[in-house]
Amino acid sequence: MDYIPRQAAHELPFDGTDIVLRYSFEHPALPFEFEDTLEAWSVAVLRYHGEDGCPQCPPECPCRFEAGTPIGGMEFVRIRDFTADPGWEAADSYTGDIEKIVSVCTDPGYAMTPGLHWSAEFEERIDCPAGDLLIMDRVRIEPQWRGFGIGALAAAEAIRRLAAGCCAVACEPAPTEGDHERDQPGYQAAQAKIAxxxxxxxxxxxxxGIYLLDPALQHPADCRTRWQKHFGRR
Known part of the structure; x- marks a missing residue:
């Protein structure tokens, strides 16, 4: 793992096993517009343990409660293939960031054709270019918990759960919205660090500026294992 967090996991006031991901997704029973093609998933990153989980915490500690204590959150968008909607049009209806990612990955000549039609470059890069596209749209960790690698661990675990049936996961590394502006001098350095x-x-x-992860390869699984070990799983 080339990236080394600036703070060691053992410096956290809680154990890695206290980090829990909670997924949420909802849709109408009768989809309208592009809801059959575009799925927006929210993933809460929480600190939580049960009654016997931490003898150092007082009984009123919020991390004992069922809701847990938020330490971050992630947003994922899944663009489904093999639907009646053009994948690019569904992405364009959501946000410009999602539209850009889909545009980079697909053939513009088929933008208004139902489904996802990958570009030649994408097909060369991905081992089996057939299936949906999962986009990691936003990852935010609360400021006091940054620098430990929690975001990387959470992203690896969420991708493991959400990428089934997807031929690729895509993202555009960028600072959390509000932390930096694109025209500021420090933006590119922050972007490179996040990459x-x-x-x-x-x-x-x-x-x-788009990055791809191929879930069919062993490499992402190895990365996930390394992050698990970093946070104490042996």
Missing amino acids: KVWESVGFEAFSD
Whole structure:
């Protein structure tokens, strides 16, 4: 793992086994517009343990409660293939960031054709370019918990759960919204630092600032194992 967190996991005031991911997704029973093609998933990153989980915590500690204590959150978008909607049009209806990623990965000549039609470059990069596209849209860890690698661990675990049936996972490394502006001098340095984090999860640079992870390869699984070990799983 080339990326080394600036703070060691053992410096956290809680154990890695206290980190829990909670997934949420909802849709109408009768989809309208592009809801049959685009799925927006939210993943809460929580600190939680049961009554016997931490003798150091007082009984009123919020991390004992069922809701847990939020330490971050992630947003994923899944673009489903083999639907009646053009994948690019569904992405364009959501946000410009999602539209850009889908545009980079697909053939513009088929933008208004139902489904996902990959570009030649994408098909060369991905081992089995058939299936849905999972996009890691946002990852945010609360400021006091940054620098430990929690975001990388959470991303690796969430991708493991959400990428079934997807031929690729895509993202565009960028600072959390509000932390930096694109025209500020420190933006590119912050962007490069975040790219290193996502490379430690298994992403690789693709095109126009977009990174891809191939879930069919062993490399992402190895990255996930290394992060698990980093947080204490042996």
